[in-house]
Amino acid sequence: MTKTLTHAHQNAPNHSQPAAVRDSRLRTYYEAAGYTVAGVQAAKNGGTGSPYAVTLLEKRLK
Numbered sequence: 377m378t379k380t381l382t383h384a385h386q387n388a389p390n391h392s393q394p395a396a397v398r399d400s401r402l403r404t405y406y407e408a409a410g411y412t413v414a415g416v417q418a419a420k421n422g423g424t425g426s427p428y429a430v431t432l433l434e435k436r437l438k
Contacts, residue, residue: 381409385437403431411435 411433419427 385435403433406433406435409435 412435413431414434415432417430417432420430421427
């Protein structure tokens with residue numbers, strides 16, 4: 377796991393966050409780090425003129 381993920385996991389509880397959540401195109405990377413799919417939006421419109429898919433990943437923290 378990278379320093380960035382380790383830092384996020386360690387600090388989330390300090391901010392009353394029970395889970396680390398990532399919205400990313402790096403799904404394989406995050407799944408290898410223990411994240412699971414929490415939701416999928418097949419056609420999000422982000423104002424760019426073209427809809428795109430979004431997968432929300434989360435990991436419960438201790």
